[in-house]
Amino acid sequence: MTKKLLFLLDTDPVPSVFDTVVGYDGGADHVVGYGGVTPANVGALVDGAIYTRGPKEKQFTAIFVGGGDMTAGEALFKAVKKRFFSNFRVSAMLDSNGSNTTAAAGVALLAKAKPLAGKKAVVLAGTGPVGMRAAAMLHIEGAEVAITSRELARAKASAAAIQERFGFTPTAIEAADSAGRAQAVKGAQVVFAAGAIGVTLLDEKDWQNDPTIELIADCNAQPLLGIGGIEATDKAKERHGKIVIGALGLGGLKLKLHRECVGKLFESADQVFDAENIYAQAKALA
């Protein structure tokens, strides 16, 4: 039986333990991680994946691109795909810091709770991998999207990267602190919190009586949670008349989705899992 090999190409210096574990749980027989991978040094790694097995066995080799930097991950993923030609290719997935799978799980659960088309959505701390992908998926659902950052220049840089990849520009908002973020969500119906681990972005008092907010999702599972007044385990729970989803509430779907996508990589040699089809997969599982 040909072994299923998953090559984890990480833009960070050390390959992710999380992605390694989920690689095995998704069905790989071996997960081999490389850190510090860049477009400049990835060529030989891709060549090793595409030239070693015959047409019938190639589907059992796959590439997973990860790491903490979405823009670096996108550039690396592009370089990987560029190296493929004819049937010298293997299936590949991009999920920098769980960006696609986490955002897809959160947005799919929000969309399951209520239609998002035409709604104003604010992605708090939308400059990280998860936030940038959440912005794109909210746009796919037809929402009008804004992203916040503590610094306007970072929000604008992420908005430009989203424009480059997805062809739309979210509104870039500077929100330096909790007061700024409370101001940023005024008039929005959807709030998606994508801040760094352990950072509270919005206090309960800033959303509980808000007249427009209908849906809230928070990705940060480690106390302090990203949104005050929400439990991590909330999954489409009603609080103060709003539907809220906590990080563990969406985390189950995220893990299921991540495993499922890894499993699918080994079904043929020509699959590409990035935002659009990972999101489609999330909608099917939600």
Ligand SMILES: NC(=O)c1ccc[n+]([C@@H]2O[C@H](COP(=O)([O-])OP(=O)(O)OC[C@H]3O[C@@H](n4cnc5c(N)ncnc54)[C@H](OP(=O)(O)O)[C@@H]3O)[C@@H](O)[C@H]2O)c1
């Ligand atoms: N639930 C799940 O299954 C799951 C899976 C994966 C990830 N996650 C979580 O999803 C969240 C987002 O992940 P990520 O990798 O995209 O995050 P990240 O890159 O570490 O951080 C996202 C943004 O948070 C902002 N930030 C950092 N420190 C801050 C502070 N002290 N105060 C306010 N804002 C701050 C930064 O934005 P600016 O510098 O631009 O302000 C940063 O770009 C994390 O909490 C992660 O743990 C959850």
